[in-house]
Amino acid sequence: MHVDLHPRYADDAAATEASGLISACVHCGFCLATCPTYLDSGDERDSPRGRIYLLKQLLEAGEAGPATRRHLDRCLTCRSCETTCPSGMQYGKLLDIGRGMIETEAPRPFLERAWRRALRLVFSRPALFAMVLRPGQWLRPLLPPALARKIPAPQTVGPRPDRQHARRMLVLEGCVQGAATPATNAAATRLLDSLGISLVAAPRAGCCGAVNYHLGAHQQGLDNMRANIDAWWPEIEAGAEAIVSSATGCGSMIADYGKLLASDPAYADKAERIAQLHKDIAQVIATEGLAKLKLAPDARKIAVHVPCSQQHALGQGTAVTDILQGLGFQLAVTRDDHLCCGSAGTYSILQRERSERLRRNKLAALETDKPALIVTANVGCQLHLGEDSSVPVRHWVEFLDEVAHGGR
Template sequence: MHVEAHPRYRNDPQAERASELISACVHCGFCLATCPTYLDEADERDSPRGRIYLIKQLLEAGEAGSATRTHLDRCLTCRSCETTCPSGMQYGKLLDIGRGMLEEQVPRPPLERGFRALLRHILSRPALFSGLLKPAQLVAPLLPQALARKIPPRQQPGSRPDTVHARRMLLLEGCVQAAATPATNAALARILDRLGISLEAAPGAGCCGAVNYHLGAHSDGLDNMRRNIDAWWPAVEAGAEAIVSSATGCGSLLVDYGELLAHDPDYADRARRISALCRDAAEILAEEDLRSLKPAPGPGPVAVHTPCSQQHALKQPQLVKQILAAAGFQLSQTQDDHLCCGSAGTYSILQKQRSNRLRERKLLALEAGKPQLIVTANVGCQLHLGEQSQAPVRHWLELLDPAADHGN
């Protein structure tokens, strides 16, 4: 697909990159069959191909209206279309550029703009989010059930090991995950400790940048990335083996730091190094001998929900299932594994009705095998599914935790 860019976009690196990405699209429409938002209401403008045309129109006309923004907002950025595309279209990167351009050129109404800014600032600041979550957890038993379900129950993560091993890795603590599901990283620390690896958190590191960047606040998102690079760099220079994320949504952005900061002469080289070191927890464990973990007996059939970020961005569609099966857990049959659960970062807040419909469909697919437990690899999916699931929803790392007791 060829783009004749409007004169206003001459010498605009973002517009040039968007035009280059669009050129990969061959109009085939294969993406429609795997796009959750297109399957939901069969509106071509809410399909990858339709949104590509809308961004192309923006680049050629030099302007766009609020309708274009609406259809881009409705995208989950699940990137299922990328897995389906026969021509290697990098749709997620194109969408981020299009959203960023529209945020600058088509200002939102003040109330909507203020709400999105508030959402970004709360979710990307771990201390602030934690400060709001704790009192909410205290009053949750007094709230109506529908509202109480939206507040994740308080977890008891247990202590983390303090043994210092020769092998060292850095941990991305995350923002929402650090407060809402602290058991995840505590489990990962104990697992790696049993494998002879120290897991360290770098003071000063924070949100990976995904919340800001995917909502079109590119400048804030890039600042998040720079702050993390500054925080991690001393440990990298000291020989840290990897930078580990236990949230696949975060991990799928970490691997793009090098590309997103390629234009920044002060950070480009370090960003490429950081991206090369970033690895998902499943990648780490897949290369280790896990026999020393001796996980507790499983709770019965376990359904694995592989997040879109793990399937389509990190390209690990079967990795968690393979690890758990090798560890002796009984996995239940699931359906439509390629479809999104509807969480998608802030999507479950900003596109609530569609998100809930997608969750209902996903839970039917996950619960088809009557599992006793559902596990996933991303905090957003875990919290979103957990609101309505009949079975408990946990992070898959908790099953391998040496301190775990699945009977409780």
């Protein structure tokens, strides 16, 4: 697809990059069959191909209006289309560029800007998110059921190992995860302790940058990334083997640090090194040897939900399934595994009705074989699905820890 770039974008690096990305699209339409928002609405402007055309119009006309912004906002950034695309279209990268441009080309009404800024402020600051969450958890027993379900219940975390191994890896505590599901990383530290690895957090590391970056606040997102690199770098120089994430949404962002900071001379090399060192917790456990965990699988039937960030961004769609099957667990039959559950970061807040429809579809697909438990690999999906599921939804690492250590 050829783009005649508008003269006002002649010296705009982002616009030039976007036009190059669009050129990979061959109009085939294969992406439509795997796009959750197109399948939901039937409107091609809510498909990857439709949004590519809208961005092409922006780059050629030099302007865009609320309609373009609305259809870009409706995208989940699940990147299922990238897995389907026969020409290697980097749609997620294009969409991020387009969302950054649209904030200038089609400014939002004041209240909408303020709301999105508030979300970015709260969700990208772990301490602030925890401060907002705690009162809701205290009041949860007194709230109407529909509202109480939206607030994650406090978790029993259990002790973290106190012994120090010669091998050491860094863990990203996360913004939402650190406050809403702290049991996940506590479980991860116990599992890796069983494998002879100490999993530690760098105190000054914070948000991975995804919340800001995917909402079009690129500079703030890049600043989050730089801050993390500064926090991790002394630990890496001291011998940390890897940067481990147990939230695939965060992990997919860290894996892109090298690309996103490639033009920053002060951080490009370090960012690329960080991206190379990143490992999802599933990669670590699979590589270090499942036999060391010495698990005795129970009889429960487990449905595995594979987050979009894991299968389409990280390309590890069978990672958790392979581990659980290798350990002897009974897995439930599921369907439409490639379609998004509707969580997608802040999407479940900003596009609530569509998000809820996608969640209903996903839960039906996960519960078709009557599982006793649903496990997932991303905190956002865990909380979103758990809000309306008829069976418990947990992070698969928490489940594995329970089986291995009784969920200490």
